[in-house]
Amino acid sequence: xxxxxxxxxxxVTEKGKDVELRCDPISGHxxxxxxxxxxxxxxxxxxxxxxxxxxDKSGLPSDRFSAERTGESVSTLxxxxxxxxxxxVYLCASSPKTSGGRRETQYFGPGTRLLVL
Amino acid sequence: xxKVTQAQTEISVVEKEDxxxxxxxxxxxTTYYLFWYKQPPSGELVFLIRRNSFDEQNxxxxxxxxxxxxxxxxxxxxITASQVVDSAVYFCALSEAIGGFKTIFGAGTRLFVKA
Numbered sequence: 001x002x003x004x005x006x007x008x009x010x011x012v013t014e015k016g017k018d019v020e021l022r023c024d025p026i027s028g029h030x031x032x033x034x035x036x037x038x039x040x041x042x043x044x045x046x047x048x049x050x051x052x053x054x055x056d057k058s059g060l061p062s063d064r065f066s067a068e069r070t071g072e073s074v075s076t077l078x079x080x081x082x083x084x085x086x087x088x089v090y091l092c093a094s095s096p097k098t099s100g101g102r103r104e105t106q107y108f109g110p111g112t113r114l115l116v117l
Numbered sequence: 118x119x120k121v122t123q124a125q126t127e128i129s130v131v132e133k134e135d136x137x138x139x140x141x142x143x144x145x146x147t148t149y150y151l152f153w154y155k156q157p158p159s160g161e162l163v164f165l166i167r168r169n170s171f172d173e174q175n176x177x178x179x180x181x182x183x184x185x186x187x188x189x190x191x192x193x194x195x196i197t198a199s200q201v202v203d204s205a206v207y208f209c210a211l212s213e214a215i216g217g218f219k220t221i222f223g224a225g226t227r228l229f230v231k232a
Binding site for chain 2: 033041045048089091093105106109
């Protein structure tokens with residue numbers, strides 16, 4: 001596809017369950033970001049991947065959150081033992097290779113809306 | 118520390134009015150990037166502009182224009198002759214060249230354009 005895709009589009013889960021969210025970046029984009037957007041609020045950075053470099057995990061809110069990326073393609077964000085405060089839209093973005101200090105434009109997916117009951 | 122402040126939570130205008138969305142940022146770095154994104158009711162964020170800290174030239178793209186002033190740490194966004202389709206939440210964002218690739222977003226300004 002031409003854009004960033006995310007699945008599922010909506011997820012309802014019970015408190016304490018684990019969830020896995022998926023992101024397919026734009027083909028050829030080496031950088032991938034995950035963000036969280038709570039209702040009516042701005043975006044919170046979670047994690048950044050670029051190629052084979054160590055990911056920047058500085059935004060992950062707790063050890064219940066983790067993310068993996070297979071090479072320069074699909075990424076999954078896993079939330080273990082979900083809590084009600086995890087309810088939010090989780091957005092994924094990708095961008096072309098970032099070299100040095102340059103920041104490329106991020107292209108966002110439609111997001112996964114997570115509701116923890 | 119990095120910080121982006123969008124003091125205007127909501128703005129309501131009538132079609133064809135001009136409107137300016139404010140963005141003030143804080144950074145410890147001399148090299149940084151500023152962004153504006155639009156989030157329409159559909160929810161998908163749309164990139165509008167990227168500006169690096171060494172380029173203070175103002176930019177115009179159709180009805181959109183941006184005023185970058187390092188002296189006041191501001192990167193304001195003006196829509197001229199607003200249209201109903203401009204109704205959305207607009208986010209300003211900052212990314213420093215050091216300290217990783219974290220991008221900090223402001224809380225957003227919700228713009229309502231009434232016909």
